[in-house]
Amino acid sequence: MHERVYQVLEFDKVKQQIQNYAACSLGRERIAELVPCERLEDAEAELDMVDEALQYLYRHGSLPFGGITDIRSAVRKAAIGGVLSAEELNRIVQFIVGARRARQAIEHAAEEGAFSRLADFVQAFYDARQLEVDIRQAVSEDGTLFDHASPELRRIRTSIRQLEGQMRRQLEQMLRTHQRYLQDPVIAVRGDRLCLPVKVEYKSQVPGAVHDYSASGATVFVEPQAVLESGAKVRALQAEEEREIERILQALSALVAAAAEDLLENVRRMGLLDFWFAKAAYAKSQRCERPRLRADGVWRLIQARHPLIDMETAVPVDLTLGDNYRMLIITGPNTGGKTVTLKTVGLLTLLAMSGCFIPTGRPSDIGWCDQIFADIGDEQSIEQSLSTFSSHLRNIVEMLREVTAQSLVLLDELGAGTDPAEGAALSMAILDHLNRWQCRVVATTHYAELKAYAFQEPQAMNASVEFDVQTLRPTYRLLVGVPGRSNALAIASRLGLSNAIVERARSLLTTDDVRMEELIAKMEQARHEAEALRREAAEEHAKVSRLRAELEAEWNDLTQEAEELRARAEREARDIVRRAEREAERVIQELRQLRDAAQVKDHQLVELRKALQNALPEDAPKRRKKSSVATGEISVGAQVRVLSLGQKGEVIEKSDDGRSYTVQLGLLRMKVDAGDVELLGQPKPAEATQSFRRGMPKSMPLQLDIRGTTVDESIPTVDKYLDDAVVHGLARVTVIHGKGTGALRDGIRRYLTRHPHVKSWAPGGPGEGGDGATVVELK
Known part of the structure; x- marks a missing residue:
């Protein structure tokens, strides 16, 4: 490249x-x-x-x-x-x-x-890691070597510290003994020597080596004779320390070299x-997308943005090249975005071929090419005596020498800078040459002849950048398939140029130019109408999609609710079956015990049979079917089936309008609609006058023993017992539940509190079972 x-x-x-x-x-x-x-x-x-x-x-x-x-x-x-x-x-x-x-x-x-x-x-x-450990054991994070970097370094530094400590103790002793000779009672450092600040007139009183004078000359810095020898030893040890440090660093450097x-x-x-x-x-x-690189040389950019333009203000470009056509001719007014479009195509191609994601609204296709050739901008040069036309032409000549079928060619203002007629002819000749090479070309121009060329050449396509004549501003939108208009006369009129001058200019246009402008104007009008229809269709599509989504959501909710109801029903059915099995097992066990004890009594068998029946799950409502008995008017005493319950009974009362019946179902009497009753048989004349009490038991116990059951198991038994007691006209009965943990007692009493037949209840008194029984007053 x-x-x-x-x-x-x-x-x-x-x-x-x-x-x-x-x-x-x-x-x-x-x-x-x-x-x-x-x-x-x-x-x-x-x-x-x-x-x-x-x-x-x-x-x-x-x-x-x-x-x-x-x-x-x-x-x-x-x-x-x-x-x-x-x-x-x-x-x-x-x-x-x-x-x-x-x-x-x-x-x-x-x-x-x-x-x-x-x-x-x-x-x-x-x-x-091992190299890291070796270096870190010797070198601290602040860049100094640890004493334990080597045994020799530890020995040297220990000796230095001992000698320096000894020297300081000697100097501190001299501070006390020679205080009157000193300018200040402190130890001063000059170079690497420890000195005393001696008044200049007493320098002979402190024997030693003079290393410095103060700026005023009143103080002389003397290294006392007593520490001179120790100082020399320290300096010798420091030289050894530097050599040992050098040796350690050399060893570590060798590890790095390895x-x-x-x-x-x-x-x-x-x-x-x-x-x-x-x-x-x-x-x-930049909210970029991964490009799809295509070996067949097809570009399909969707909402592409120039990377150097702020993404909040950039106008996206949709562009296709290399599929149905290989050349794209972009026309339109200046500052409309033609050159930006040209650079966007080239720059995004470079980025994609360099392994970078590109700023597009959706994944886009980039054609793989061996070279990108670009002639963009005004490169006239005074030094080289090159005009705008000459500089453009020189670049194009270099391109034509190297262009191949896999090349992408970007040409800005093709043929500009010279006579319009010759420039247009030369431009078409260049495009013909590139078309023969079958390379991909994007070119911008102002020449009307190139618009016609794009109409006539199957491998070329017109495109334009949109311009709003009302506001005199470009919209920067690229319109593929539509040639651009210069809009010069419209702009001049909007800016206030005399109508006479504008009309005179319009009359000077050739017939072909006028027809071309009119054709483009009609195409733009048709495009605007199509765009309005497209927006309307998009809105309708969005509305339909929204409604569909809402319906799907409702359907999913209903489906989920149905599944939950089904699952709950299955759980409840399993619970009912388990309770029925437990109750049946209990009844069987009790029957066996009574049998073994040979103490079976009639009322005990009846109670056990009722307990077993109550433990069975209720039948699901049966589907109504046509009676097999001949239809006719249902009269009092007739045998019927209540369809919603699936139970047989006897009609004991009929409403005046014939729309409902009172049916005796065993010990239970209930009012049902005429449509919920199926006639099984008409009453016999002798039976019609019999009392409905003929199916009742001859005796009714005044107490119910529910000990040994759970609350859920006992409630149906208590409910049926209370119904029987009301039918027999009893005013007071006793429920024996025992004391135990109190769970059965509390559950039964809560149930009695809201039972419609119960007037009041109270714990049993002395001789009635105490708190192990509940005395119930019936309404």
């Missing part, structure tokens, strides 16, 4: 934007060197890594890059035998720690089954990680 293409398409400016998202200098260096990949497969692989980095950013945030710096110079220095400083060794340790943190973060995230490419990439990192190749590979990989994550962060901030 020619360097000039990067300049005119402002590729470097976009790279600077991406660099702002890099975490370290390694990533910024990679971005500065960013160029399109040589093969489509390489670009796809790059997009795969950026895609995973973007997913990581959305799920886990930024990758930790703390401590990552460029250590290549230090590593190479060690590799050629140089001695690294403590600061350089510290930076190597920080890099090792930072690279390990980044690797571990990706490996931890990959445990969920994602980021397989990034995980494979960091698996190849060299584990330099791992130099692996460390440099880690540096390269960390630079790539920062490179990919910077691309991903840029894509996230």
Whole structure:
């Protein structure tokens, strides 16, 4: 790719934007060197890594890059035998720690089954933990060497501290004994010597070496003779310390040199990680989409934006190239956005081929090309005596030498800068030549002849940038399939130019020009009408979609509710069956006990049979069916079936209008609608006058024993017992529930409180069972 293409398409400016998202200098260096990949497969692989980095950013945030710096110079220095400083060794340790943190973060995230490419990439990192330990055992984080870096260094530093301590004690003693000779009672340091500030007139009173005078000359700094020898020993030990430090640093540098190749590979990989994550962060901030690279040379951009225009104000562009046509001729007024569209196509192509996501509203297609040629802008040069036309033509000549079928050619203001007739002819000839090469071309122009050329050439398509004549402002919308109008006369009229002049100018236009303008005007009107219809259809479609979504939501709610009801019904049915089984088992056990004891009494068998019947689940309402008995008027005493209950009974009363009946169902009497009754048999004459009490038991117990049952099991028994008591006209009965834990007692009493037959209840008195029984007063 020619360097000039990067300049005119402002590729470097976009790279600077991406660099702002890099975490370290390694990533910024990679971005500065960013160029399109040589093969489509390489670009796809790059997009795969950026895609995973973007997913990581959305799920886990930024990758930790703390401590990552460029250590290549230090590593190479060690590799050629140089001695690294403590600061350089510290930076190597920080890099090792930072690279390990980044690797571990990706490996931890990959445990969920994602980021397989990034995980494979960091698996190849060299584990330099041992080198880190070796350096950290000798070098502190502030760049000094520990005393335990070597036994010799510990011995030297211990000796130095002992001698310095001895010297300070001697000087502190002299401060007390020679106080009258001293300017100040302090120990002063001159160079690396410990001195006393002696008054100049008493310098002979303190024997030793003079190292300095004060600015006023009133004070002389003397190193006393008593510490001179110790000071010399300290300096000798300090020289030994420096040699030992040098030896330790040399040994550590040798360890770095041994791992130099692996460390440099880690540096390269960390630079790539920062490179990919910077691309991903840029894509996230600009709301970019991954491009689909196509080897067949087809561009299909959907809501594409120029990366250097603020995304809140940029007008998206929809554009197709290379599918049904290979050349796009864009016309329209100046400042309408033609050049921006041209640059958008070229710049997004460069980004996609460089493995970057592109700012489009939806995933878009980018045709893979071997070269991008761009002639954009006014490049006239006074120094080279080149006019605008000459500079454009020189660029086009260079293009035509190198263009291939896989090239993308961007031409701005084709044929401008010379005679319009000759410029238009030359432009069409250039387009014909490029068409023969079958390359992809996007060109902007003002020539009406090129609009006609696009109509006549099957591989060319007209496009225009929209202009609002009412406001005299461009809308920056690209309209593919519609040629642009110059709008010069309309603009002149709107700006106040005399109507006579405007009409005179219109009369000077050729017939072909007028027809072309009228045709374009009609096409624009038709497009506006079609756009209005499209908006109306879109609104209707949105309304239908909304209604459909609401109906689907309601249906889902109903389905879920039905499922919940079914599940609850199944649970209740299982509970009823379990209770029935338990009650049946209890009755069987009690019958066996009574049988074994040979104490079976009639009333006990009746009560056990009733308990067993009450434990059975109620039948589901049966479907009404036509009576098998001949239809006729149902009279009092007739045998009928109540369809809603599935029970047989006897009609004991009939309403005056014949719409309802009072039916005796065993001991229960209820009023039912005529439509809920099925005639089973008419009464016999002798039976019609019999009392409905003929099916009642001859005796009714005054007490009910429900001990040993649960609340749920006993309530149906108590309810039936109370019904029987009311039918027999009893005013007072007793329910025996026992004391136990009190759960059965409390449950039965709560039930009696709201029972319609119960007037009041009270615990049993003396001789009535006490709190183990409840005496019930009936209404």
